[in-house]
Amino acid sequence: MLGVEETPADTPADGYLQQLATRLGVADTYHRTPVGVWFGKPGERVADPYFGGEGPDKVGCTHCGSCMVGCRVGAKNTLDRNYLYLAEKRGAEVHPDTQVTDLEPLPGGGWRVTTAKPGAWSRATARSRTLTAERVVLSAGVLGTVKLLLRLRDQGRLPNLSDRLGDVVRTNSEAIVGASGPTVRPELTRGVAITSSIHPDESTHIEPCRYPPGSNAMGLLTTVLVDGGGRVPRQVRFLGAIVRHPVRFLRSLSVHRWSERSMILLVMQSRDNSIALRRHPRLGTLVTRPGHGEPNPTYLPVANDAAREVADLLGGQAWGAWNETLLGAPTTAHILGGCPIGADPEAGVIDAYQRVYGYEGLSVADGSAVSANLGVNPSLTITAMTERAMSLWPNHGEVDPRPPLGAPYERLDRVPPRTPAVPVGAPAALRPA
Numbered sequence: 043m044l045g046v047e048e049t050p051a052d053t054p055a056d057g058y059l060q061q062l063a064t065r066l067g068v069a070d071t072y073h074r075t076p077v078g079v080w081f082g083k084p085g086e087r088v089a090d091p092y093f094g095g096e097g098p099d100k101v102g103c104t105h106c107g108s109c110m111v112g113c114r115v116g117a118k119n120t121l122d123r124n125y126l127y128l129a130e131k132r133g134a135e136v137h138p139d140t141q142v143t144d145l146e147p148l149p150g151g152g153w154r155v156t157t158a159k160p161g162a163w164s165r166a167t168a169r170s171r172t173l174t175a176e177r178v179v180l181s182a183g184v185l186g187t188v189k190l191l192l193r194l195r196d197q198g199r200l201p202n203l204s205d206r207l208g209d210v211v212r213t214n215s216e217a218i219v220g221a222s223g224p225t226v227r228p229e230l231t232r233g234v235a236i237t238s239s240i241h242p243d244e245s246t247h248i249e250p251c252r253y254p255p256g257s258n259a260m261g262l263l264t265t266v267l268v269d270g271g272g273r274v275p276r277q278v279r280f281l282g283a284i285v286r287h288p289v290r291f292l293r294s295l296s297v298h299r300w301s302e303r304s305m306i307l308l309v310m311q312s313r314d315n316s317i318a319l320r321r322h323p324r325l326g327t328l329v330t331r332p333g334h335g336e337p338n339p340t341y342l343p344v345a346n347d348a349a350r351e352v353a354d355l356l357g358g359q360a361w362g363a364w365n366e367t368l369l370g371a372p373t374t375a376h377i378l379g380g381c382p383i384g385a386d387p388e389a390g391v392i393d394a395y396q397r398v399y400g401y402e403g404l405s406v407a408d409g410s411a412v413s414a415n416l417g418v419n420p421s422l423t424i425t426a427m428t429e430r431a432m433s434l435w436p437n438h439g440e441v442d443p444r445p446p447l448g449a450p451y452e453r454l455d456r457v458p459p460r461t462p463a464v465p466v467g468a469p470a471a472l473r474p475a
Protein backbone atom coordinates (compact mmCIF):
# COMPACT_ATOMS: atom_id res chain seq x y z
CA MET A 43 0.00 0.00 0.00
CA LEU A 44 2.85 2.41 0.71
CA GLY A 45 4.90 1.32 -2.32
CA VAL A 46 8.14 1.06 -0.39
CA GLU A 47 11.37 0.93 -2.39
CA GLU A 48 15.00 1.45 -1.53
CA THR A 49 16.43 4.85 -2.55
CA PRO A 50 17.97 4.23 -5.99
CA ALA A 51 21.33 6.03 -5.69
CA ASP A 52 23.69 7.57 -3.13
CA THR A 53 23.43 11.34 -2.78
CA PRO A 54 26.29 13.71 -1.79
CA ALA A 55 24.98 13.69 1.82
CA ASP A 56 25.18 9.89 1.77
CA GLY A 57 28.85 10.25 0.83
CA TYR A 58 29.41 12.23 4.04
CA LEU A 59 27.43 9.63 6.01
CA GLN A 60 29.66 6.89 4.61
CA GLN A 61 32.74 8.87 5.68
CA LEU A 62 31.19 9.30 9.12
CA ALA A 63 30.55 5.54 9.31
CA THR A 64 34.19 4.87 8.43
CA ARG A 65 35.40 7.28 11.12
CA LEU A 66 33.13 5.57 13.67
CA GLY A 67 34.41 2.14 12.59
CA VAL A 68 31.01 0.95 11.30
CA ALA A 69 31.41 1.40 7.52
CA ASP A 70 29.83 -2.02 6.93
CA THR A 71 26.52 -0.90 8.50
CA TYR A 72 25.82 1.71 5.80
CA HIS A 73 22.70 1.01 3.77
CA ARG A 74 20.14 2.88 1.68
CA THR A 75 16.73 3.63 3.19
CA PRO A 76 13.48 1.95 2.13
CA VAL A 77 10.98 4.79 1.52
CA GLY A 78 7.40 5.18 0.27
CA VAL A 79 8.25 7.05 -2.92
CA TRP A 80 7.66 6.32 -6.61
CA PHE A 81 11.06 6.66 -8.25
CA GLY A 82 10.41 5.82 -11.90
CA LYS A 83 12.01 8.34 -14.32
CA PRO A 84 12.42 11.81 -12.72
CA GLY A 85 9.47 14.01 -13.66
CA GLU A 86 7.77 11.40 -15.87
CA ARG A 87 4.01 10.91 -15.30
CA VAL A 88 2.77 7.30 -15.35
CA ALA A 89 -0.72 5.88 -14.96
CA ASP A 90 -1.22 4.42 -11.46
CA PRO A 91 1.64 1.89 -11.06
CA TYR A 92 0.29 0.37 -7.84
CA PHE A 93 -3.45 -0.33 -7.83
CA GLY A 94 -4.26 -1.67 -11.28
CA GLY A 95 -5.49 1.69 -12.56
CA GLU A 96 -7.74 2.43 -9.58
CA GLY A 97 -5.22 4.79 -7.96
CA PRO A 98 -3.97 8.23 -9.02
CA ASP A 99 -1.22 8.91 -11.58
CA LYS A 100 2.34 9.08 -10.30
CA VAL A 101 5.21 11.32 -11.30
CA GLY A 102 8.78 10.03 -10.91
CA CYS A 103 10.64 11.53 -7.95
CA THR A 104 12.78 14.53 -8.94
CA HIS A 105 15.01 14.17 -5.84
CA CYS A 106 14.20 17.78 -4.89
CA GLY A 107 14.45 17.20 -1.12
CA SER A 108 11.01 18.69 -0.40
CA CYS A 109 9.38 15.57 1.09
CA MET A 110 9.03 17.08 4.57
CA VAL A 111 7.41 20.29 3.37
CA GLY A 112 5.20 18.56 0.78
CA CYS A 113 5.87 16.73 -2.48
CA ARG A 114 4.95 19.07 -5.34
CA VAL A 115 4.95 16.45 -8.08
CA GLY A 116 3.03 13.47 -6.65
CA ALA A 117 5.91 11.01 -6.17
CA LYS A 118 5.55 10.60 -2.40
CA ASN A 119 3.05 7.90 -1.46
CA THR A 120 1.01 9.85 1.10
CA LEU A 121 -2.23 8.44 2.53
CA ASP A 122 -4.35 10.73 0.35
CA ARG A 123 -2.82 8.94 -2.64
CA ASN A 124 -3.42 5.38 -1.43
CA TYR A 125 -5.66 4.42 1.54
CA LEU A 126 -7.86 7.52 1.61
CA TYR A 127 -7.99 7.80 -2.18
CA LEU A 128 -9.08 4.17 -2.62
CA ALA A 129 -11.50 4.27 0.32
CA GLU A 130 -13.18 7.35 -1.11
CA LYS A 131 -13.43 5.72 -4.54
CA ARG A 132 -15.19 2.77 -2.90
CA GLY A 133 -17.77 4.91 -1.17
CA ALA A 134 -16.15 6.17 2.04
CA GLU A 135 -16.90 9.79 2.87
CA VAL A 136 -13.92 11.85 4.02
CA HIS A 137 -14.63 14.93 6.17
CA PRO A 138 -11.59 17.21 5.90
CA ASP A 139 -10.88 19.95 8.48
CA THR A 140 -12.97 18.10 11.05
CA GLN A 141 -11.79 17.55 14.61
CA VAL A 142 -13.42 15.03 16.93
CA THR A 143 -14.17 16.78 20.22
CA ASP A 144 -16.39 14.24 21.98
CA LEU A 145 -17.30 10.54 21.92
CA GLU A 146 -20.32 9.13 23.65
CA PRO A 147 -21.41 5.48 23.76
CA LEU A 148 -25.10 5.15 22.87
CA PRO A 149 -27.39 3.05 25.11
CA GLY A 150 -28.33 0.50 22.40
CA GLY A 151 -24.75 0.23 21.03
CA GLY A 152 -22.80 2.48 18.69
CA TRP A 153 -21.37 5.94 19.23
CA ARG A 154 -22.25 9.59 18.99
CA VAL A 155 -19.26 11.53 17.65
CA THR A 156 -19.14 15.30 18.03
CA THR A 157 -16.90 17.27 15.70
CA ALA A 158 -15.83 20.88 15.20
CA LYS A 159 -13.70 22.87 12.80
CA PRO A 160 -10.15 22.68 14.18
CA GLY A 161 -8.65 25.94 15.38
CA ALA A 162 -12.02 27.77 15.47
CA TRP A 163 -11.92 30.93 17.62
CA SER A 164 -15.50 30.73 18.87
CA ARG A 165 -18.46 28.36 19.11
CA ALA A 166 -20.13 30.30 16.31
CA THR A 167 -17.33 29.50 13.84
CA ALA A 168 -16.68 25.97 15.14
CA ARG A 169 -19.43 24.45 12.95
CA SER A 170 -20.06 21.78 15.60
CA ARG A 171 -21.82 18.63 14.27
CA THR A 172 -22.72 15.20 15.54
CA LEU A 173 -22.49 11.93 13.67
CA THR A 174 -23.47 8.44 14.77
CA ALA A 175 -21.40 5.35 14.07
CA GLU A 176 -21.67 1.65 14.81
CA ARG A 177 -17.89 1.53 15.40
CA VAL A 178 -15.22 4.18 15.88
CA VAL A 179 -11.53 3.74 15.07
CA LEU A 180 -9.34 6.44 16.61
CA SER A 181 -6.37 7.31 14.38
CA ALA A 182 -5.51 10.76 15.64
CA GLY A 183 -1.87 9.98 16.50
CA VAL A 184 -0.44 9.98 20.03
CA LEU A 185 -1.09 13.67 20.59
CA GLY A 186 -4.66 13.38 19.28
CA THR A 187 -5.90 9.97 20.44
CA VAL A 188 -4.28 9.95 23.89
CA LYS A 189 -5.21 13.59 24.55
CA LEU A 190 -8.87 13.01 23.61
CA LEU A 191 -9.17 9.79 25.65
CA LEU A 192 -7.43 11.30 28.70
CA ARG A 193 -9.87 14.22 28.65
CA LEU A 194 -12.93 12.00 28.26
CA ARG A 195 -11.77 9.71 31.06
CA ASP A 196 -10.77 12.50 33.42
CA GLN A 197 -14.08 14.31 32.80
CA GLY A 198 -15.92 11.08 33.67
CA ARG A 199 -17.35 10.67 30.16
CA LEU A 200 -15.49 7.39 29.46
CA PRO A 201 -14.72 6.28 33.03
CA ASN A 202 -13.98 2.62 32.16
CA LEU A 203 -10.82 3.45 30.22
CA SER A 204 -7.75 1.67 31.60
CA ASP A 205 -5.51 3.37 34.18
CA ARG A 206 -2.67 2.64 31.77
CA LEU A 207 -3.87 5.35 29.38
CA GLY A 208 -0.91 7.64 28.65
CA ASP A 209 1.69 5.11 29.85
CA VAL A 210 4.70 3.83 27.91
CA VAL A 211 4.98 6.83 25.61
CA ARG A 212 8.17 6.55 23.61
CA THR A 213 10.27 9.28 22.02
CA ASN A 214 12.19 6.76 19.92
CA SER A 215 15.02 7.69 22.34
CA GLU A 216 15.78 10.36 19.82
CA ALA A 217 18.16 13.30 19.38
CA ILE A 218 18.34 15.69 16.45
CA VAL A 219 21.83 17.09 15.93
CA GLY A 220 23.90 18.09 12.92
CA ALA A 221 26.49 20.40 11.46
CA SER A 222 26.55 23.47 9.25
CA GLY A 223 29.46 24.58 7.08
CA PRO A 224 30.41 28.07 5.87
CA THR A 225 30.05 27.06 2.21
CA VAL A 226 26.73 26.76 0.38
CA ARG A 227 26.47 23.25 -1.04
CA PRO A 228 23.14 22.93 -2.90
CA GLU A 229 23.95 19.26 -3.49
CA LEU A 230 23.28 18.58 0.23
CA THR A 231 19.56 19.09 -0.46
CA ARG A 232 19.44 16.47 -3.25
CA GLY A 233 17.44 13.31 -2.67
CA VAL A 234 14.36 12.28 -0.71
CA ALA A 235 14.08 13.48 2.91
CA ILE A 236 16.01 10.49 4.25
CA THR A 237 18.26 8.41 2.00
CA SER A 238 20.54 6.22 4.11
CA SER A 239 21.37 4.78 7.52
CA ILE A 240 24.30 3.73 9.69
CA HIS A 241 24.33 1.90 13.04
CA PRO A 242 27.19 3.04 15.35
CA ASP A 243 26.21 0.43 17.97
CA GLU A 244 23.57 -2.25 18.41
CA SER A 245 20.86 0.15 19.64
CA THR A 246 21.69 3.35 17.72
CA HIS A 247 20.66 4.35 14.22
CA ILE A 248 21.70 7.55 12.39
CA GLU A 249 20.13 8.95 9.22
CA PRO A 250 20.89 12.15 7.28
CA CYS A 251 17.74 14.26 6.76
CA ARG A 252 17.25 17.20 4.46
CA TYR A 253 15.05 20.12 3.59
CA PRO A 254 15.01 21.80 0.15
CA PRO A 255 16.67 25.12 -0.75
CA GLY A 256 14.67 27.92 0.87
CA SER A 257 13.38 25.82 3.79
CA ASN A 258 15.63 27.14 6.53
CA ALA A 259 13.28 27.57 9.52
CA MET A 260 14.50 24.35 11.14
CA GLY A 261 17.82 26.16 11.68
CA LEU A 262 16.08 28.39 14.24
CA LEU A 263 15.71 25.36 16.53
CA THR A 264 19.47 24.80 16.64
CA THR A 265 22.36 26.25 18.60
CA VAL A 266 26.01 25.46 19.36
CA LEU A 267 26.52 21.87 20.48
CA VAL A 268 27.44 21.25 24.11
CA ASP A 269 27.64 17.93 25.91
CA GLY A 270 25.46 16.98 28.87
CA GLY A 271 26.24 14.70 31.81
CA GLY A 272 28.91 15.32 34.45
CA ARG A 273 28.78 17.77 37.37
CA VAL A 274 28.69 21.06 35.46
CA PRO A 275 25.11 21.88 34.34
CA ARG A 276 24.68 21.93 30.58
CA GLN A 277 23.36 25.50 30.67
CA VAL A 278 26.62 26.61 32.32
CA ARG A 279 28.65 24.82 29.66
CA PHE A 280 26.52 26.52 27.02
CA LEU A 281 27.33 29.95 28.49
CA GLY A 282 31.01 28.96 28.63
CA ALA A 283 30.89 28.01 24.94
CA ILE A 284 29.40 31.41 24.05
CA VAL A 285 32.02 33.31 26.08
CA ARG A 286 34.89 31.32 24.60
CA HIS A 287 33.61 31.49 20.98
CA PRO A 288 31.28 34.53 20.64
CA VAL A 289 31.74 34.81 16.87
CA ARG A 290 30.93 31.14 16.41
CA PHE A 291 27.76 31.61 18.49
CA LEU A 292 26.68 34.70 16.51
CA ARG A 293 27.25 32.84 13.24
CA SER A 294 25.08 29.97 14.52
CA LEU A 295 22.13 32.39 14.74
CA SER A 296 22.09 32.91 10.97
CA VAL A 297 19.84 30.57 8.99
CA HIS A 298 20.78 32.10 5.64
CA ARG A 299 20.70 29.20 3.13
CA TRP A 300 20.84 26.90 6.15
CA SER A 301 19.43 23.83 4.36
CA GLU A 302 22.15 24.12 1.70
CA ARG A 303 24.95 24.40 4.27
CA SER A 304 23.81 21.78 6.75
CA MET A 305 23.46 18.09 7.39
CA ILE A 306 20.76 17.09 9.89
CA LEU A 307 21.49 13.85 11.74
CA LEU A 308 18.44 12.05 13.07
CA VAL A 309 19.66 9.74 15.85
CA MET A 310 17.25 7.06 17.13
CA GLN A 311 17.68 4.27 19.66
CA SER A 312 15.80 1.07 20.46
CA ARG A 313 16.52 1.42 24.22
CA ASP A 314 13.88 0.79 26.88
CA ASN A 315 13.12 4.32 28.13
CA SER A 316 9.78 6.12 28.14
CA ILE A 317 7.71 9.02 29.42
CA ALA A 318 4.06 9.08 30.55
CA LEU A 319 1.44 11.56 29.28
CA ARG A 320 -1.13 12.97 31.69
CA ARG A 321 -3.66 15.79 31.64
CA HIS A 322 -2.97 18.87 33.73
CA PRO A 323 -5.87 18.97 36.22
CA ARG A 324 -6.50 22.75 35.92
CA LEU A 325 -5.13 23.73 32.50
CA GLY A 326 -6.27 20.59 30.65
CA THR A 327 -3.00 20.52 28.69
CA LEU A 328 -0.86 17.42 28.23
CA VAL A 329 2.01 17.11 30.68
CA THR A 330 4.79 14.54 30.82
CA ARG A 331 6.47 12.68 33.63
CA PRO A 332 9.10 9.94 33.75
CA GLY A 333 7.77 6.60 32.56
CA HIS A 334 8.61 2.92 32.52
CA GLY A 335 12.25 1.81 31.98
CA GLU A 336 15.47 3.84 32.05
CA PRO A 337 15.22 7.63 32.41
CA ASN A 338 14.62 9.24 29.05
CA PRO A 339 18.00 10.49 27.74
CA THR A 340 18.41 14.25 27.48
CA TYR A 341 21.77 13.87 25.76
CA LEU A 342 23.14 11.10 23.54
CA PRO A 343 26.99 11.11 23.56
CA VAL A 344 27.06 9.05 20.34
CA ALA A 345 24.92 11.70 18.63
CA ASN A 346 27.20 14.57 19.68
CA ASP A 347 30.30 12.63 18.57
CA ALA A 348 28.72 12.03 15.16
CA ALA A 349 27.76 15.72 14.79
CA ARG A 350 31.34 16.79 15.53
CA GLU A 351 32.72 14.37 12.93
CA VAL A 352 30.32 15.72 10.30
CA ALA A 353 31.24 19.30 11.27
CA ASP A 354 34.86 18.36 10.61
CA LEU A 355 33.92 16.89 7.22
CA LEU A 356 31.99 20.06 6.25
CA GLY A 357 34.63 22.40 7.70
CA GLY A 358 31.91 23.91 9.91
CA GLN A 359 30.31 23.77 13.35
CA ALA A 360 28.27 21.08 15.09
CA TRP A 361 24.89 22.01 16.54
CA GLY A 362 22.22 20.61 18.83
CA ALA A 363 18.69 21.70 19.69
CA TRP A 364 17.99 24.70 22.00
CA ASN A 365 15.47 22.72 24.05
CA GLU A 366 17.88 19.87 24.68
CA THR A 367 20.67 22.26 25.68
CA LEU A 368 18.70 24.67 27.87
CA LEU A 369 15.75 22.62 29.14
CA GLY A 370 17.07 19.05 29.04
CA ALA A 371 14.00 18.22 26.93
CA PRO A 372 14.78 16.19 23.81
CA THR A 373 13.01 16.69 20.49
CA THR A 374 11.26 13.83 18.73
CA ALA A 375 9.49 13.49 15.40
CA HIS A 376 8.44 9.99 16.41
CA ILE A 377 6.25 10.06 19.48
CA LEU A 378 4.70 6.62 20.04
CA GLY A 379 2.61 4.76 22.61
CA GLY A 380 0.14 5.85 25.28
CA CYS A 381 -2.44 3.16 24.42
CA PRO A 382 -0.39 0.04 25.22
CA ILE A 383 -1.63 -3.37 24.14
CA GLY A 384 -2.18 -5.69 27.12
CA ALA A 385 -3.80 -9.02 28.01
CA ASP A 386 -6.35 -7.21 30.24
CA PRO A 387 -7.30 -3.63 31.25
CA GLU A 388 -4.78 -3.74 34.11
CA ALA A 389 -2.00 -4.33 31.59
CA GLY A 390 -3.16 -2.30 28.60
CA VAL A 391 -5.58 0.19 27.12
CA ILE A 392 -6.31 -1.98 24.07
CA ASP A 393 -6.32 -5.71 23.37
CA ALA A 394 -4.26 -7.53 20.76
CA TYR A 395 -6.96 -6.76 18.17
CA GLN A 396 -6.51 -3.06 19.07
CA ARG A 397 -10.02 -2.82 20.63
CA VAL A 398 -10.36 -0.45 23.59
CA TYR A 399 -11.04 -2.28 26.87
CA GLY A 400 -14.25 -1.22 28.57
CA TYR A 401 -16.06 -0.05 25.43
CA GLU A 402 -17.58 -2.13 22.62
CA GLY A 403 -17.05 -0.75 19.11
CA LEU A 404 -14.08 1.51 19.90
CA SER A 405 -10.59 0.78 18.49
CA VAL A 406 -7.23 2.53 18.20
CA ALA A 407 -5.14 2.25 15.04
CA ASP A 408 -2.22 4.67 15.08
CA GLY A 409 1.18 5.33 16.66
CA SER A 410 -0.29 5.28 20.17
CA ALA A 411 -0.62 1.47 19.88
CA VAL A 412 3.16 1.10 19.34
CA SER A 413 4.68 0.63 22.76
CA ALA A 414 8.37 0.19 21.89
CA ASN A 415 11.19 2.51 20.94
CA LEU A 416 11.59 1.16 17.43
CA GLY A 417 14.93 2.87 16.79
CA VAL A 418 13.69 3.54 13.27
CA ASN A 419 11.12 5.88 11.66
CA PRO A 420 7.78 4.34 12.59
CA SER A 421 5.32 4.80 9.68
CA LEU A 422 5.78 1.31 8.27
CA THR A 423 5.33 -0.30 11.70
CA ILE A 424 2.19 1.74 12.42
CA THR A 425 0.83 0.74 9.01
CA ALA A 426 1.73 -2.94 9.48
CA MET A 427 0.08 -3.10 12.92
CA THR A 428 -3.02 -1.37 11.57
CA GLU A 429 -3.18 -3.69 8.54
CA ARG A 430 -2.95 -6.66 10.89
CA ALA A 431 -5.67 -5.41 13.24
CA MET A 432 -7.99 -4.55 10.35
CA SER A 433 -7.34 -7.89 8.61
CA LEU A 434 -8.97 -9.61 11.60
CA TRP A 435 -12.21 -7.59 11.34
CA PRO A 436 -15.21 -9.32 9.79
CA ASN A 437 -16.57 -8.13 6.47
CA HIS A 438 -19.74 -6.12 6.90
CA GLY A 439 -22.64 -8.40 7.87
CA GLU A 440 -20.43 -11.44 8.56
CA VAL A 441 -19.72 -13.16 11.90
CA ASP A 442 -16.91 -11.59 13.94
CA PRO A 443 -14.18 -14.26 14.37
CA ARG A 444 -12.51 -12.36 17.23
CA PRO A 445 -13.19 -13.50 20.80
CA PRO A 446 -15.47 -11.16 22.80
CA LEU A 447 -13.83 -8.05 24.27
CA GLY A 448 -12.04 -9.09 27.49
CA ALA A 449 -11.82 -12.83 26.58
CA PRO A 450 -8.33 -14.40 26.22
CA TYR A 451 -6.39 -13.81 23.01
CA GLU A 452 -6.76 -16.31 20.18
CA ARG A 453 -4.50 -16.48 17.16
CA LEU A 454 -6.73 -16.03 14.09
CA ASP A 455 -6.34 -16.27 10.34
CA ARG A 456 -6.91 -13.02 8.53
CA VAL A 457 -10.39 -12.48 7.11
CA PRO A 458 -10.14 -12.33 3.30
CA PRO A 459 -11.73 -9.07 2.15
CA ARG A 460 -14.88 -9.42 0.06
CA THR A 461 -13.35 -7.10 -2.54
CA PRO A 462 -9.62 -7.76 -3.20
CA ALA A 463 -7.50 -5.17 -1.38
CA VAL A 464 -5.27 -4.68 -4.41
CA PRO A 465 -6.73 -5.23 -7.88
CA VAL A 466 -5.16 -7.92 -10.05
CA GLY A 467 -3.45 -5.38 -12.33
CA ALA A 468 -0.95 -4.30 -9.66
CA PRO A 469 2.71 -5.36 -10.15
CA ALA A 470 3.25 -8.85 -8.67
CA ALA A 471 5.79 -7.58 -6.14
CA LEU A 472 3.19 -5.26 -4.66
CA ARG A 473 0.40 -7.83 -4.30
CA PRO A 474 -0.19 -9.25 -0.82
CA ALA A 475 1.17 -12.81 -0.46
Ligand SMILES: Cc1cc2nc3c(=O)[nH]c(=O)nc-3n(C[C@H](O)[C@H](O)[C@H](O)COP(=O)(O)OP(=O)(O)OC[C@H]3O[C@@H](n4cnc5c(N)ncnc54)[C@H](O)[C@@H]3O)c2cc1C
Nearest residue numbers: 140141142181182183184186375408409410419420421422
Ligand atom coordinates in the same frame (compact mmCIF):
# COMPACT_ATOMS: atom_id res chain seq x y z
C1 LIG B 1 8.81 16.25 10.42
C2 LIG B 1 8.51 14.78 10.51
C3 LIG B 1 9.11 13.89 9.62
C4 LIG B 1 8.83 12.54 9.69
N1 LIG B 1 9.42 11.70 8.78
C5 LIG B 1 9.15 10.37 8.83
C6 LIG B 1 9.73 9.48 7.88
O1 LIG B 1 10.49 9.87 7.00
N2 LIG B 1 9.42 8.15 7.99
C7 LIG B 1 8.59 7.68 8.96
O2 LIG B 1 8.36 6.47 9.00
N3 LIG B 1 8.04 8.50 9.86
C8 LIG B 1 8.30 9.83 9.82
N4 LIG B 1 7.74 10.68 10.74
C9 LIG B 1 6.87 10.11 11.77
C10 LIG B 1 5.49 9.80 11.22
O3 LIG B 1 5.03 10.92 10.46
C11 LIG B 1 4.53 9.54 12.38
O4 LIG B 1 5.08 8.57 13.25
C12 LIG B 1 3.22 9.01 11.84
O5 LIG B 1 2.65 9.90 10.91
C13 LIG B 1 2.24 8.81 12.99
O6 LIG B 1 1.09 8.24 12.44
P1 LIG B 1 -0.28 8.28 13.21
O7 LIG B 1 -1.27 7.63 12.34
O8 LIG B 1 -0.05 7.78 14.60
O9 LIG B 1 -0.61 9.82 13.40
P2 LIG B 1 -0.60 11.03 12.36
O10 LIG B 1 0.06 10.68 11.07
O11 LIG B 1 -0.09 12.20 13.14
O12 LIG B 1 -2.14 11.21 12.01
C14 LIG B 1 -3.05 11.69 12.97
C15 LIG B 1 -4.05 12.56 12.24
O13 LIG B 1 -5.16 12.79 13.11
C16 LIG B 1 -5.50 14.16 13.09
N5 LIG B 1 -6.14 14.46 14.40
C17 LIG B 1 -5.57 14.70 15.60
N6 LIG B 1 -6.51 14.90 16.54
C18 LIG B 1 -7.71 14.77 15.92
C19 LIG B 1 -9.06 14.85 16.37
N7 LIG B 1 -9.36 15.10 17.65
N8 LIG B 1 -10.04 14.69 15.45
C20 LIG B 1 -9.75 14.42 14.14
N9 LIG B 1 -8.49 14.32 13.66
C21 LIG B 1 -7.48 14.48 14.56
C22 LIG B 1 -4.18 14.88 12.86
O14 LIG B 1 -4.41 16.15 12.31
C23 LIG B 1 -3.50 13.93 11.87
O15 LIG B 1 -3.88 14.21 10.54
C24 LIG B 1 7.97 12.05 10.68
C25 LIG B 1 7.37 12.93 11.58
C26 LIG B 1 7.63 14.29 11.50
C27 LIG B 1 6.95 15.22 12.48
Ligand code: SF4
Nearest residue numbers: 103104106107109113
Ligand atom coordinates in the same frame (compact mmCIF):
# COMPACT_ATOMS: atom_id res chain seq x y z
S1 SF4 C 1 12.33 14.22 -3.24
FE1 SF4 C 1 10.43 13.97 -2.05
S2 SF4 C 1 9.31 15.86 -2.50
FE2 SF4 C 1 10.87 15.72 -4.08
S3 SF4 C 1 9.85 14.64 -5.77
FE3 SF4 C 1 10.87 13.08 -4.53
S4 SF4 C 1 9.25 12.38 -3.13
FE4 SF4 C 1 8.56 14.35 -3.97
